[in-house]
Amino acid sequence: MKKIEAIIRPEKLPIVKAALEESGYPGMTITEVRGHGVQKGIKQQWRGREFIVEFLPKVKLEVVVSSDEDVDRILGLIKDNAATGEIGDGKVFIIDISDAMRVRTGERGASVI
Ligand SMILES: Nc1ncnc2c1ncn2[C@@H]1O[C@H](COP(=O)(O)OP(=O)(O)OP(=O)(O)O)[C@@H](O)[C@H]1O
Ligand SMILES: [Mg+2]
Known part of the structure; x- marks a missing residue:
C-alpha cells in the first residue's frame, strides 16, 4: 500500500476530487x-509598500491505494x-504504508481500501 500526499492549489x-471519484478512488x-x-x-504590494507573504494557502490531499499502478494513475x-x-x-x-484497518469491522490490509 502507498499513500499519495499531494499539496495542491x-x-x-x-x-x-471529481476526477478521483470518477476513476474509482472514493476515499x-x-x-x-x-x-x-x-x-x-x-512578493505583494499593499498601499505602495512591498511585503512577502511567506506561507501560501494550499490543500493537502491524502489518498491511500493498494498498488503501484494506482499510484501512477492518481499522479x-x-x-x-x-x-x-x-x-x-x-x-x-509518495509514502509506504505498512498496514490499515477498517474500524467498523476490524479487517486489516489492502482490502480495507
Ligand atoms: N520540500 C518540501 N517539503 C514539504 N512541503 C513542500 C516542499 N516543497 C513544496 N512543499 C509544499 O508544496 C506547496 C507547493 O509548492 P510549490 O508548488 O511552490 O513547489 P516548488 O518546488 O516551489 O515548485 P514551483 O517552482 O513549481 O513553484 C508548498 O506551499 C508547500 O506546502
Ligand atoms: Mg514554488
Whole structure:
C-alpha cells in the first residue's frame, strides 16, 4: 500500500476530487495547509509598500491505494487536473504504508481500501 500526499492549489480541489471519484478512488482526506516551495512565498504590494507573504494557502490531499499502478494513475489525474504551468502548482509525495484497518469491522490490509 502507498499513500499519495499531494499539496495542491485550493481552487483545484473540486476538479481533482471529481476526477478521483470518477476513476474509482472514493476515499480521501483533505487538510487546509499553508506552505511554500523553492520561491519561499511571494512578493505583494499593499498601499505602495512591498511585503512577502511567506506561507501560501494550499490543500493537502491524502489518498491511500493498494498498488503501484494506482499510484501512477492518481499522479496522472493530479497532473492533468491540478497543473496550471505556473509556479506554485504543488508537489506530491509518495509514502509506504505498512498496514490499515477498517474500524467498523476490524479487517486489516489492502482490502480495507
Ligand atoms: N520540500 C518540501 N517539503 C514539504 N512541503 C513542500 C516542499 N516543497 C513544496 N512543499 C509544499 O508544496 C506547496 C507547493 O509548492 P510549490 O508548488 O511552490 O513547489 P516548488 O518546488 O516551489 O515548485 P514551483 O517552482 O513549481 O513553484 C508548498 O506551499 C508547500 O506546502
Ligand atoms: Mg514554488
